[in-house]
Amino acid sequence: MWIRFAVCLCCLAVGCQGQDRTASLRKANNDFSGRCQYTFTVDSPAESSCPQAGAVGTEMEGVASRLTLLEALVSRMLGEPGAAMVGEAGLQTAEEVSQLQQDNQRLNRQVQDLQRRLEELTLEAEQLREKPCQQPQPSGVTTGVTTADSDPAFGSGAFQEMKAEVSEVPAPPQIRQHGQNQNQNQNQNVTKGCGVLVSVDEPVTHHKVDSITGKYGVWFQDPEPAGPPYGPKVVWRIEAVGKEVRQLFAYEDMDQLVRGFPMKVLVLPEAVESTGATVYRGSLYYQRRRSRTIMRYDLASESLAARLELPHAGFHGQHPYSWGGYTDIDLAVDERGLWVIYSSGKAKGAIVVSQLKPNNLEVKKSWETNIRKNTVGNAFMVCGRLYTVASYSLPNTTVNYVFDTDTGESQAIAIPFHNRYRYNSMIDYNPGNKKLYAWDNHHMVTYDIQLA
Template sequence: MLLKLCLCQTKLFILMFGSRSTSDMSRSNILILMIIIPLTFFQSVRGKGCVCDLKNSDPAFPDQKLKRVEAMSAQCIESITSERMTDLDRLLLGLQQRIKQLEDNVLLLEKEDDNNLYAAVSLRIIELEFAEIQDLLNKLNRTTNDYQLLNVQVAGQLENMKDTMAELEKFDNMQVIKMDLENQRVKRDLEKCKNDLKVTIPPPTVAPARCGLGEVVGVVGPRTYSITVYSTSYPYGAWGRDANPAPGDENKYWLVVLTSSNVYGYYVRQYSTLSTLLLGIGPKDTYISSSNPTTNTIQGPNMVMYANALYYNCYYTYTVCQFNLATRAVSTVVLPSDTGYNSKFPFGHVTSSYSYTDLDFASDESGIYVIYATTSNFGNVVITKLETSSPPVLGQTWKTSLFKKTATNTFMVCGVLYATRYLDKETEQIFYSYDTKTMEERYDLKINIKKMQTNIEFLNYDPRDHLLYAYSDAYIVTYGLVFK
């Protein structure tokens, strides 16, 4: 018998399968799992033919588990699409636009003087706007609930897929996946190193007097113009936002109207938003005292809110009052004994003066200041930084050459004091500045402010939105500042 030796060619069978990456299903990254199956060969020779027997020494690959992972991955991709994720953004944008439109409509209706001829129609328009906004809110709530449920479901599915893939990786005898993951990590580290080398060194911290905005070169607006719920009965008052609010109070607005002889006030009114202030809806009143005027009540229209505390001129003294709205406690600090008060050095112009405006308060990026005049400085403006402890403490002081009675108002921006003067019934002008960093004074500024009423009794800068807040003959007004 002729024996014939048969040689069976040895081969390695490589199984490859993929799964969607759980970290970024939208990009459909493919995770390649390579399974190396060792084969054992047996040779035998029978007659003229050659028979090779092959036997797999490893357990069978669980391909059904792989198919389940692929099915779950496809289901996740179908559930979470870019189109569905943008639904929430579209609803939020629509809601924002409708609220802005409602504010504009309310402002427009308030400016119209039709002797209540169209009052019912106007209220109906506002009612319809509210209904549409409520409809958007309902859709937003339903969409949010759907996404929360979807998030819970997908999170469970992802955990199951991760566990299954970890089990399947045990079949990777040559550790191909492990090396691939290590290569990806090294690539990420290299990219991070390259990006770190390209990063520009951040600029040094700028002092408050040079907070990056530049000098004020223009005033635009008004952006907001509205009568308060007190109507025109009380031309003196103040309003604005907290320059350093507590978390959750960022959108609140405050209003103080001098309801006693246009000189004194004894409570602070707060609103949750600008819209509720303009509409007079849902105010919260916090009382300094039960009557007016009396010890520690407000004297004069100049005041600011900082860290949920109101700073103002205490009644009938040259003292700074700090009223904590949370505890209703009043703390005080006394100014120099030659400080003018009770209309000794008020703001004013040629034909009139603003009563009891001896002390002015201003907020900016670095905190709050009190602006006043003293006899030792010949009635010229003095600026003192207030440390907002409880009680407050007088900080650094600067003396200027600006005679206080020639100005109608002052405000601070980035450590620079700006003063205004009365030009005519339509125009107020920023004409003076004093830089507390360089101590440079300028009298050559000619920045006009368009007035909606004859007088501006209160003016302050908000460092959060870079707007000027004015109280002008019972009207509340905001202006935008233009920086160099």
């Protein structure tokens, strides 16, 4: 009997394990015969396969929560507007959804820009593969890329910079020189002390302007002074940073300039545009602000003596030098008199040189070159020849082009030129002492030159 009882017990245990059922053995009280009674309880197949009601509720809540989070994540990735709120989970707010949509649009635009840029680069690479290798150009023909000055003190866009690349542009056939056949022999006469520029010495620093308005400026001495009260030793200075530049500083000589003690400050009746002014025969010649008008200001009487609206000349950033600064109109002096360097819409950005009568500013003659004005750092006149400087910021650059008004022809040259302080905003020639005057990043410097 006990054997049969043990076998039954084993079968029950095995069956419960195989069907994942629960079984319990409970001992009851003895019967009337004194024997022990045992009671076995086994779950039916239907009961053992069904979880409890509380467990089902908890599991369903967990599944619902996971589904809600999953829907929110999918909506967030797709940027759907219906995913503003996610119930009690609080995954994101309406502001976050709006921000996500903006980010998605911005990323899409960036992807489109990158794809377009990739297509352009691919096309450019194919074009370069089809072109033969070019030989390097002569020294002085090209310059590097300059760094833009972002100082907010100089005003928004007031002194813009551009990439400096020198390239010759064929001049239209009808120009070359206005009135070229008139008085040709007179222009070819040799001027006393004249020659071709062959070298420029290292710069000599005379004074530094520490104020913020002194980064750009113009300074000079009169090569042919008209007499008292201002002689040949007087130094003139204009700080060209500002919206209304009117002050003209006069110093008795170089020593007083170094000490910073002006003998007089003249207030001009019309504001100055940029760094293209010069002094000649007792008068200041400059461009009036935001116009193509050239002014002649008599220094002795401190009054305007003449004015001229330069026909078709670009102004206020239309055709400046490569550093910008509204250097559209640049006045210059040499052994042959007063000049103006500019460009016009007709010239399509090429440099135009005109010789002026000093008294009434009447244009005597004009020449159109094949040198683009915005590809050179600056220019000056020596003995009737226009010389250009390749870069205003490279410490070691060159005088890279010369245009001869006698022949109407230009050629590339390579005369070393040094921008010691790496921001040369003005270069003018003084025929009286054969020096170049320059304003290089707050510093007033001169260069000795050699003429052949």
